[in-house]
Amino acid sequence: PQELMADISDVLSRTxxxxxxxxxxxxxxxxxxxxxxxxxxILEEGEIVTEEEFHSKEKEALKKIIGYFKEEKKKEVxxxxxxxxxxADKIKFEQSFLLIEAIEELKTALVVPLFLKxxxxxxxxxxxxxxxxxxxxxxxxxxxxxxxxxxxxxENASLYExxxxxxxxxxxxxxxxxxxxxxxxxxxxxxxxxxxEFLSLASHQLRTPLTAxxxxxxxxxxxxxxxxxxxxxxxxxxxxxxxxxxxxxx
Numbered sequence: 666p667q668e669l670m671a672d673i674s675d676v677l678s679r680t681x682x683x684x685x686x687x688x689x690x691x692x693x694x695x696x697x698x699x700x701x702x703x704x705x706x707i708l709e710e711g712e713i714v715t716e717e718e719f720h721s722k723e724k725e726a727l728k729k730i731i732g733y734f735k736e737e738k739k740k741e742v743x744x745x746x747x748x749x750x751x752x753a754d755k756i757k758f759e760q761s762f763l764l765i766e767a768i769e770e771l772k773t774a775l776v777v778p779l780f781l782k783x784x785x786x787x788x789x790x791x792x793x794x795x796x797x798x799x800x801x802x803x804x805x806x807x808x809x810x811x812x813x814x815x816x817x818x819x820e821n822a823s824l825y826e827x828x829x830x831x832x833x834x835x836x837x838x839x840x841x842x843x844x845x846x847x848x849x850x851x852x853x854x855x856x857x858x859x860x861x862e863f864l865s866l867a868s869h870q871l872r873t874p875l876t877a878x879x880x881x882x883x884x885x886x887x888x889x890x891x892x893x894x895x896x897x898x899x900x901x902x903x904x905x906x907x908x909x910x911x912x913x914x915x
Contacts, residue, residue: 666803666806666807666810669693669694669697669807669811670807670810670811670814672693673689673690673693673694673811673814673815674814676689676693677689677814677815677817677818678907678910679910679914680822681821681822681825682822682825683707683819683822683823683825683826686815686818686819686822687705687707687819690703690705690789690811690815691703691705694789694791694808694811698791698794698800698804699794699795699796700791700792700793700794700795701792701793701794701795702772702791702792703789703790703791703792704717704773704789704790705717705787705788705789705790706727706731706787706788706789706790707786707787707819707823708731708785708786708787708788709823713727713731715787719771722770723770723771725767725770726766726767726768726770726771727767727771729763729764729767730743730764730767730768730771730776730788731785731788733763733764734778734785734788735785739778740778740780741778742775742776742777742778742805742808742809743764743768743775743776743778744774744775744800744805745765745768745769745773745774745775746774746799748764748765749765752765764776771790772792773790773791773792774791774792774793774794774800775789775790775791775800775805775808776788776789776790776791777789777791777808777809777812778812779812779815779816779819780812780816781816781817781820786816786819786820786823787815787816787819789808789812789815791808839852839853839856868915871915872912872915875908875911875912875915876912878908879905879908879909879912882901882904882905882908883905885901886898886901886902886905
């Protein structure tokens with residue numbers, strides 16, 4: 666589990682490409698758990714924006730599952746066999762029992778919600794394992810840990826995609842306006858200066874707190890505030906390297 670999470674974390678920390686994020690999660694999780702199929706559902710403002718293909722009944726089933734996590738505010742992984750067993754054993758009724766039909770319609774064995782704080786940003790839909798084995802508690806704990814990282818990565822990548830779309834729209838608008846305005850060249854120069862100033866300001870504002878973080882971690886590693894045990898030093902070094910990657914990215 667640790668190797669899987671570290672591998673995924675390494676890739677997700679280095680990309681803002683939503684397609685890369687999704688393909689990485691599918692590939693790494695699929696290989697590690699040896700599942701038949703995995704689908705990732707992305708939500709924006711409560712609407713499904715995933716490229717996965719679903720027919721009408723599957724879409725309705727998906728809406729029920731999304732509604733369950735939103736209304737119940739439950740962040741636990743839902744395992745089909747587990748809720749079916751509870752129903753068979755006549756354990757106290759839960760809202761999750763209503764999900765059985767919806768989950769079966771999607772040919773899914775396990776549903777992992779992706780929450781960013783209290784906001785549902787997506788779902789993992791995992792089919793059964795190729796071996797036919799059940800998902801273990803360790804599998805579920807690992808998926809829950811990955812879900813936290815995935816939610817952040819998906820949200821960041823989605824915001825980045827919006828920014829790119831906005832940039833494209835802006836460029837089209839600028840071109841349209843330059844045909845109408847006599848001072849198009851002057852206007853374009855002004856926009857170029859504004860862009861440069863914005864990038865300079867944004868990079869400075871982002872780099873400043875990261876530099877502060879780097880400084881404090883360096884002081885901790887130099888034992889400025891006391892000794893560190895081996896585990897603490899290892900964790901701080903990882904944080905330091907991640908911080909360095911962010912500074913280089915900026």
